[in-house]
Amino acid sequence: MADVARLAGVSIATVSRALRDVPGVSQPTRDRVRDIARELSYVISPEASALSRGHTGRVAVVVPRLEAWFYGAMLGAMAPVLRAADLDMLVYETEGEQERTRFLRELPARRKADAVLLTALPLSQTEVARLDLMGAHVVVAGGTVRDFPHVAVDDLAAGRTAVRHLLDLGHRRVAMLRTNDTDGAVWSADVQRTEAWRTTLRDAGLDASDELLASESYGVDAGARGLARLLALPEPPTAVFAYSDELAFSAIAHARRVGLRVPEDLSVIGVDGHPLGETLGTTTVDQHVTDQGRLAAELVVGLLAGGTVADVEVPATLVVRDTTAPPAH
Amino acid sequence: MADVARLAGVSIATVSRALRDVPGVSQPTRDRVRDIARELSYVISPEASALSRGHTGRVAVVVPRLEAWFYGAMLGAMAPVLRAADLDMLVYETEGEQERTRFLRELPARRKADAVLLTALPLSQTEVARLDLMGAHVVVAGGTVRDFPHVAVDDLAAGRTAVRHLLDLGHRRVAMLRTNDTDGAVWSADVQRTEAWRTTLRDAGLDASDELLASESYGVDAGARGLARLLALPEPPTAVFAYSDELAFSAIAHARRVGLRVPEDLSVIGVDGHPLGETLGTTTVDQHVTDQGRLAAELVVGLLAGGTVADVEVPATLVVRDTTAPPAH
DNA sequence: CTGAAAGCGCTTACAG
DNA sequence: CTGAAAGCGCTTACAG
Numbered sequence: 001m002a003d004v005a006r007l008a009g010v011s012i013a014t015v016s017r018a019l020r021d022v023p024g025v026s027q028p029t030r031d032r033v034r035d036i037a038r039e040l041s042y043v044i045s046p047e048a049s050a051l052s053r054g055h056t057g058r059v060a061v062v063v064p065r066l067e068a069w070f071y072g073a074m075l076g077a078m079a080p081v082l083r084a085a086d087l088d089m090l091v092y093e094t095e096g097e098q099e100r101t102r103f104l105r106e107l108p109a110r111r112k113a114d115a116v117l118l119t120a121l122p123l124s125q126t127e128v129a130r131l132d133l134m135g136a137h138v139v140v141a142g143g144t145v146r147d148f149p150h151v152a153v154d155d156l157a158a159g160r161t162a163v164r165h166l167l168d169l170g171h172r173r174v175a176m177l178r179t180n181d182t183d184g185a186v187w188s189a190d191v192q193r194t195e196a197w198r199t200t201l202r203d204a205g206l207d208a209s210d211e212l213l214a215s216e217s218y219g220v221d222a223g224a225r226g227l228a229r230l231l232a233l234p235e236p237p238t239a240v241f242a243y244s245d246e247l248a249f250s251a252i253a254h255a256r257r258v259g260l261r262v263p264e265d266l267s268v269i270g271v272d273g274h275p276l277g278e279t280l281g282t283t284t285v286d287q288h289v290t291d292q293g294r295l296a297a298e299l300v301v302g303l304l305a306g307g308t309v310a311d312v313e314v315p316a317t318l319v320v321r322d323t324t325a326p327p328a329h
Numbered sequence: 330m331a332d333v334a335r336l337a338g339v340s341i342a343t344v345s346r347a348l349r350d351v352p353g354v355s356q357p358t359r360d361r362v363r364d365i366a367r368e369l370s371y372v373i374s375p376e377a378s379a380l381s382r383g384h385t386g387r388v389a390v391v392v393p394r395l396e397a398w399f400y401g402a403m404l405g406a407m408a409p410v411l412r413a414a415d416l417d418m419l420v421y422e423t424e425g426e427q428e429r430t431r432f433l434r435e436l437p438a439r440r441k442a443d444a445v446l447l448t449a450l451p452l453s454q455t456e457v458a459r460l461d462l463m464g465a466h467v468v469v470a471g472g473t474v475r476d477f478p479h480v481a482v483d484d485l486a487a488g489r490t491a492v493r494h495l496l497d498l499g500h501r502r503v504a505m506l507r508t509n510d511t512d513g514a515v516w517s518a519d520v521q522r523t524e525a526w527r528t529t530l531r532d533a534g535l536d537a538s539d540e541l542l543a544s545e546s547y548g549v550d551a552g553a554r555g556l557a558r559l560l561a562l563p564e565p566p567t568a569v570f571a572y573s574d575e576l577a578f579s580a581i582a583h584a585r586r587v588g589l590r591v592p593e594d595l596s597v598i599g600v601d602g603h604p605l606g607e608t609l610g611t612t613t614v615d616q617h618v619t620d621q622g623r624l625a626a627e628l629v630v631g632l633l634a635g636g637t638v639a640d641v642e643v644p645a646t647l648v649v650r651d652t653t654a655p656p657a658h
Numbered sequence: 659c660t661g662a663a664a665g666c667g668c669t670t671a672c673a674g
Numbered sequence: 675c676t677g678a679a680a681g682c683g684c685t686t687a688c689a690g
Contacts (some may be wrong), residue, residue, distance in 0.1 A: 048683030051376040066405030076395030079422040093408040220604040253608040275549040281583040377667035
């Protein structure tokens with residue numbers, strides 16, 4: 001900055017003002033300073049600027065896992081919004097309790113970002129309590145955490161929609177497929193979809209006992225593993241509600257591998273709106289992840305601009321394709 | 330830091346030394362300072378620290394797109410390595426020429442990160458030239474750019490392996506499927522796999538004319554669109570080599586939708602090692618993306634630690650599953 | 659509109 | 675082993 005000031009024949013204060021959009025510099029001076037800065041490929045040091053101004057220009061997105069489709073879709077939707085607001089995106093993957101606890105204990109985001117965007121991140125009670133120490137705005141995407149501002153679908157409604165679709169088709173034995181890699185931590189979407197499955201069945205006078213709830217550890221084949229257990233039941237289900245489309249894909253592949261026709265012998269519905277679901281013809285409850293990500297990022301931008309926040313509820317929509325049908329018998 | 334110093338009865342210099350692992354502090358003093366810092370939930374300001382030390386503790390990962398599986402897998406593999414080295418991960422999505430150019434022109438990474446990790450990012454010649462102005466280490470993952478340190482598979486070999494597999498099965502009319510959203514920019518993996526397709530066919534005395542090379546704009550249904558065009562040819566192919574597994578999935582779904590049996594009527598092979606390929610039984614050339622991401626991150630860490638660099642070549646392996654077979658006739 | 663100067667919160671020779 | 679002080683590169687009241 002000193003170099004630019006010297007060449008422009010002004011003080012560094014003027015350079016600073018000219019380069020950002022603050023008023024108090026004549027247009028000719030501003031233009032001259034900018035030209036010189038461009039020539040020198042000069043760019044303001046974000047560290048020094050942040051140190052002076054007291055904020056970082058960064059937002060931290062925290063996810064439990066990066067390789068699942070959901071998180072890529074979320075990040076992909078958030079990125080353009082943050083970029084447009086000149087905010088950099090710091091991504092933290094905190095897989096498992098140990099890392100999550102370490103992340104929250106060391107409060108790294110506290111001084112590294114102006115806002116923290118928790119994205120479908122299961123949290124224990126202790127961890128939720130620690131969130132107040134973040135020293136940054138906290139926003140939640142894809143679910144809810146306490147009363148932090150959030151963007152989410154109504155997962156109770158989404159779950160009910162899925163299960164009712166199966167009941168409407170005539171199914172009376174409906175299982176649920178989920179993963180349980182949350183080691184004591186809890187995520188609202190998981191709790192609510194499971195709850196929706198249970199109550200919708202019970203309200204219809206049907207069995208929703210634990211043997212019909214297949215909880216597997218996370219993995220590409222989690223859906224296959226879960227379905228295998230369900231099919232081994234004395235009275236196997238004729239329909240399955242999967243927590244995610246990826247679980248549904250895996251379950252459907254397993255069903256076909258063991259000789260079951262989908263949807264004739266087994267109906268499967270997922271949740272997400274995974275693009276491959278369109279390719280593969282999978283019935284799902286679309287939770288419009290791209291919208292959620294975009295809106296959550298917009299919420300953060302608004303918050304940092306000093307605006308007020310309002311939670312956003314994104315509607316979930318049933319998309320019937322080729323993996324659900326009336327039971328054969 | 331001043332608070333901690335006061336409570337510990339030492340200078341801020343000592344607090345600074347005690348809190349990082351620099352020598353020059355007695356163990357009792359160090360322990361006392363750390364205890365007090367923990368009580369106060371104090372954490373060193375990264376901005377101030379970075380400003381003093383001259384580096385940021387961040388690495389910027391630049392990708393063209395976040396929602397494709399490949400990038401999530403890459404980021405997911407890089408994250409733990411960077412985290413272990415106490416480096417934060419800044420993610421930049423630069424979709425299309427305009428944003429890429431803006432990114433490179435504004436050189437934002439220049440002061441925002443100690444290293445830039447270009448991940449399968451198509452670049453124009455001008456853009457490649459600008460890379461020298463980055464003011465940070467540049468490392469390339471999933472391909473090569475000039476002579477920057479990189480981690481990649483041998484894409485010529487990978488492409489040859491795929492096409493030869495089809496030829497070995499007896500196919501004589503083999504098409505290729507790729508996307509062309511690179512507006513004048515070029516990515517080595519794309520160039521080399523296409524080149525491999527062409528030369529392998531020609532070396533075998535077969536047709537590799539442009540009508541057999543289907544280039545579609547990026548999208549979930551790109552594979553379907555490309556295959557539709559290929560099937561409309563006077564003499565359609567009996568086998569298709571897809572640039573990625575996602576293209577292969579889409580093509581296979583389209584083939585089945587129009588009544589073709591895969592692999593009986595049409596063989597399809599992709600590249601990647603996408604986990605759903607295992608679920609769906611898709612033949613592929615696995616390029617071990619997780620390994621590439623991990624190794625690229627390790628390369629960055631080594632570079633920042635002042636070590637020397639050596640390019641890494643990850644072997645690509647043919648995984649034969651259920652979507653390739655000898656041609657029917 | 660412009661500049662001199664204090665201050666943001668650290669790190670690190672230098673001296674003891 | 676410990677501290678006083680300069681310096682990292684900006685921003686922003688304050689004064690003119």
